[in-house]
Amino acid sequence: MTLIEKILANHANLTSVKPGDIVDIDIDVRLARDFGGANVVKNLQDNGLRLADPKKTFFTFDCNPTGSDQKYAANQQLCRQYAREERVGVYDINSGIGTHLAIDKGMATPGSTVVSTDSHANILGAIGAFGQGMGDRDIAAAWARGAVWFKVPESAKIELTGRRPSNISAKDIVLNLLHHFGANSLLGLSVELVGKVADQLTLDERVTISSMATEMGAIAIFFSPSDKVIEYTKERCSRPVSPVFADEDAEYKLIEKIDVSEFYQAIALPGKPHDVVPVTEVQGTKIDSVFIGSCTNGRMEDMRTVARILNGKKVAPGIVLKIVPSTDEIWNACMEEGLIKIFKESGALLGNAGCAGCASGQIGQNGPGEKTVSTGNRNFEGKQGKGEVYLSSPAVAAASAVAGHITTPEALPADPSVFKPSSELKYQIKVREEKEEEKPMVLEGKVWLVDEDNIDTDMIFHNRYLAITDISQMGQYTFDNLKGWEDYASKSEHGDIVITGKNFGAGSSRQQAVDCFKSLGNLCILAKSFGAIYERNAINAGFPILTYNDLSELDLENRDTIRIDLQKGRITNLRNNKNLMIHPFSEVQMKIYQKGDLLAISR
Known part of the structure; x- marks a missing residue:
């Protein structure tokens, strides 16, 4: 049998397997990352499944160890909570890449089986172990059963011959192989790299090469574990280590020899990992x-x-x-x-x-x-x-x-190349046509009574959306972090007016907290007072905001229609025709409002 056939047979409790057989294999190490881990948990909980063996089950938070993305942070915390309840091991944000941890922490050993939500779990081929990336449902099943079905693949044996040039790294080797085989010549095959050159590769070099099996379409790139690799894993694992090797008479779909002395320092051009050329070409x-x-x-x-x-x-x-x-x-x-x-x-x-x-x-x-x-x-x-x-x-x-x-x-040059300004302007100055269009001095709209003080900009427009620069996309996130008003964007209608309390817009300087209301087509915001930066942002954006002392005389109810005279500072409740005076626009606010925004005045 080939190396993968032996590993699969051992874990299926069979004396032998052959390509095409579908076997149920025990999984020694069962991993889920922060990317996908939450869905694994959801699949288990939705189907009422418990873990087969928590001691063999681990979360690895390697995709976003900074927790800088709110969705990742939420998924990580969900996984932590599940892990506490089910006594699952967690390699948290201070640990590193899960597949590397499987090797370095002694979870995986030569001849073992590993599954992960990481498509590069076949990196375990570096130590002669079977690793596979799988989807959330697959991993959930492995966690619950301790085993998964797998179709025994055909194998290829590639012998690296010749003398390896001194400037050729492991990455150069795998990029040259990728250029030779392309993205699909080895599709679905289990590849064994053999020969003196392969045997002399260090563990770190084997990791580099095995990690790119996925880009070749291969199931895995296996190395027969060397004495140093075996010793490395023994030092890190308390269990017996039983390496597996291919038989001399194993059958392969493909056998090929490749001379590494002809390899070059390589680089893959943008867009395709297999579009590899010598570095000298670029x-x-x-x-x-x-x-x-x-x-x-x-x-x-x-x-x-x-x-x-x-x-x-x-x-x-x-x-x-x-x-x-x-x-x-x-x-x-x-x-x-x-x-x-x-x-x-x-x-x-x-x-x-x-x-x-x-x-x-x-x-x-x-x-x-x-x-x-x-x-x-x-x-x-x-x-x-x-x-x-x-x-x-x-x-x-x-x-x-x-x-x-x-x-x-x-x-390396004596002096680095530097960026130089282009001889031609890349960005043409655009002058907008000035349209003499009078802005309305009187606004009418239905009100939303948001009766709270100190609504900050994170409540108005959360920082997880700050990368959005298109105003048309901002409205959908308005108030989605304000308790009780998370659905405001879906309920708000074009032409609505918001009335709120003191210190509206406290907090950061983000312009999006103003522009999100413009995006929704809201006409105006009334508040007892505004955060200083928010007030400037709104005025400079030409978005009407006004302050009031007390509106109780208007007997306002949610969704009443009101009329506001921006110049006179008069507000009227059209339901009962009650009115009172509020603070009108200042001279500078009126000027900016009529022009459209501060930049229009600056042109």
């Missing part, structure tokens, strides 16, 4: 940022490589360098060895251990038009942000950060 391409980390290249050897290149050097002017070790153990080792000092002195931003930008949950994201060199495993459009992502080795990434353009360590 050398000199100006970049904006560099990301070093991910499950592919966040190991200790990667960090040391980067430190050697950065030591005594500075990141090129205008370049952003982000470095994220894969686990907290590696982060601490970087600190003990002085690498953190080197990173910081070079000008790099260092992040908590975790997946970082690769998982869209932490530092590493880029913006539209931004060119990034990344050591991640994927560069699909939108995967790491809105810009263009090149995939490279840590050495090329670090060298490019210093150079300011794509390059290799051997071709």
Whole structure:
């Protein structure tokens, strides 16, 4: 049998299996991340399922270890609460990438089985273990049954021959393999990398290569565990370690030899991990940022490589360098060895251990038009942000950060390239046509009586929506963090008026807390007083706000229609025709209101 066939047979309590067999296999390690973990819990609870063995079950919070996203924070807390009740292990936000922890914490050993909500769980092939990424329903079933069904795949054996060039890293090896096989030639196959070159690879190098099996469409890339790998896992695991090896007479669908002496320092062009070219083809391409980390290249050897290149050097002017070790153990080792000092002195931003930008949950994201060199495993459009992502080795990434353009360590220039202003204006000054359109001096609308004081800007427009810049998208989130008014946006009608208490708009300077009402088509806000910054923001946006002392004489009820004279400061309840005086617009407020906004006056 091949390596995967032996592992699956052992965990199905069978003497042998063959490709195409569907077997029920016991799972030794059952993981769920903060991304997907909450859905695993929901699937279990909705179906009344309990855990088969909490001691083999773990949460790993690696997608967003900063908790900077409200949805991630909510999912993480839900998982923590479930873990407390069910006695499930939690590798929390200070731990690192779950698949790496499975190796480094001794959860997984050679010959074991692991499932996770991480599509790169097949990284466990680095130690000769079977790892698979699965969906939330699959993982929930594994947690409840302790086993899952699996179809035995066909296998391929790839022998790496020749002499490995000294400047060819593990990332270069896997990018060359990806170029050779493409995204689907190995689709659905279990790949075994063999030969002297493969045997000599360190654990960290094996992790890099195995982590990109998914990008090749393979089930996994397996290495026969070396003596050093076996010893590493024994030191970290209290259980007996029983490595598994393929039989000499195992049958393979594909057997191929590939000469690594012909490999080149490689880089994947934006959009497709398999669109690989020599770095020399794009050398000199100006970049904006560099990301070093991910499950592919966040190991200790990667960090040391980067430190050697950065030591005594500075990141090129205008370049952003982000470095994220894969686990907290590696982060601490970087600190003990002085690498953190080197990173910081070079000008790099260092992040908590975790997946970082690769998982869209932490530092590493880029913006539209931004060119990034990344050591991640994927560069699909939108995967790491809105810009263009090149995939490279840590050495090329670090060298490019210093150079300011794509390059290799051997071709570092004496002086970095710098950004230069374009000879032509990229942004044309737009002058809006001035339309002499009189703004109404009298407003009529139905009222919402929001009878509360000190409503702050987080209650009006929560900070989780601050990335929104399109006013038309803001209205839907108005008051969604104000208790009792979470559904305001769905109930509000065009032309409505809000009446509230003291200190409305206290808190931050966010303009969205004004613009969300404009987005909904609300006409005006009346309050006893406004937060100082909020008052300026509203006036400068040309949005009518007025203050009052006491409206009790109007006998207002919710959804009464009122009329407001902005110039005279008169308010009338049209239901009972009662009226009184409030504070009218000031001269400057009236001028800005009539022009549309402060910027119109400035033109």
